[in-house]
Amino acid sequence: MKNDFKIKKVVYGILPYAAMIFALGVILLPVVSMVMSSFKSPETFMSSTSFFPEKFSLDYYRNVLGKTHFLKYLINSVVIGVLVSLFSTFLSILGGYALSRFKKRVKGLKFYTIFLLALQMFPVVQLIIPLYLTFQKIGITNTRLSVFIAYSTFTLPLNIWMMQSYFDGIPYELEESGRIDGCSRLQCLYKLIVPVAGPGISSVSIFAFNYCWNEYLLGSLLLKTDGLRTLPIGLQNFMQEQTTDWGSLMSASSLAILPVLIFLIVMQKQIISGMMAGSVKG
Known part of the structure; x- marks a missing residue:
């Protein structure tokens, strides 16, 4: 037994x-x-049925880096992702702090918190036409500004909600001690609260950057000039109407996931602690 x-x-x-x-x-x-296929030679790519390449080759990587606009797409994705991440994180800190500290004092803020979370239920497809028409009227289509505004709009609701949940778990007594020492509310926020909320801030910034890095639908609609396109849209260039350069597509896709993979490995502790705090506290 x-x-x-x-x-x-x-x-x-x-x-x-x-x-x-x-x-x-x-x-x-x-x-x-995908990664193994990217190392196959052009001669054996379509004919080989082996999971691993019979002979490792860098021909497709040379083609992607030397004969295409891949690096330009990469720079565009990094620039837009970093700017949206910084802007969304900054507003999320202010909005989350306001909701956390004033929802018991101001009527309607609790409902607004639920409303923010409910906004994530609406798919992007439903908002494409009104969003495009609005940008067209103000004349910012086919510009980085249009993508910046659109991406910030879709990342802010969840980020604000996550930061509000994280700030709920920080004792208010920490701010009171700062107020006693003569700090204003804003000074308490960036001197006392923000350092403690580091994991939550890292989590929302990573979410915003990852959203921009992977988003395709809005970018393909708003960006028509080849020099403005981001990586997900640029990868579409390898897929033509009649043929598809599968080897180059595999190589470009492998390179596209590499920066995010390295970033997530480095920041994995902050991601886990921030997401846990944002979903449990409050």
């Missing part, structure tokens, strides 16, 4: 990890296949 109990305990302890490894393998299989 004791041996059976020990066996069941070991099996039940291993099963969750085995399920996680299996799920991780299923998720990563297409990504690994």
Whole structure:
């Protein structure tokens, strides 16, 4: 009986990890296949059925980096992503702090908090036409400004809600001690509250940047000039009406995920702690 109990305990302890490894393998299989395909030579790309390249080749990477506008698309994505991330994070700190500290004093702020979260339920497709018509009337279509405004609009609601939830978990006594020492409310915010809320701030900034990095629909509608396009739109250039340069597409896609992958590995602790605080506290 004791041996059976020990066996069941070991099996039940291993099963969750085995399920996680299996799920991780299923998720990563297409990504690994894409990376391996990018190293195949042009001569064997379509004819080879092997998962791994028979002979590693950098021909497709040379083509992507030397003969296409990939680097220009990469720079555009980085610039737009960084600007939107900074702007969205700054407004999220102010908006989240205001909702956290004044929702009990100002009527309607609790409903506004729920309204912010409900905004995430509306798909982007429903807002494309009114958004495009508005930008067309004010004359900012086919500019980086239009994409900056659109991306900021779609990242702000969730970011404000997350920061509000994180600020709810910071004791108000911390601010009171600062007020006693002569700090204004804004001084308390950026001297006392912001340093404590570092994981939450990192989380919302990463969310905003990741949204801009992967977004395709709005960018393809608002940006028509090739020199303004971001990476997701630029990758579409490898897919023509009659043919598709699959090797170059695999190489460009592998390069596109590399910066985000490195960034997420470096910031994984802040992401986990920030997301946990934003979803549990409050």
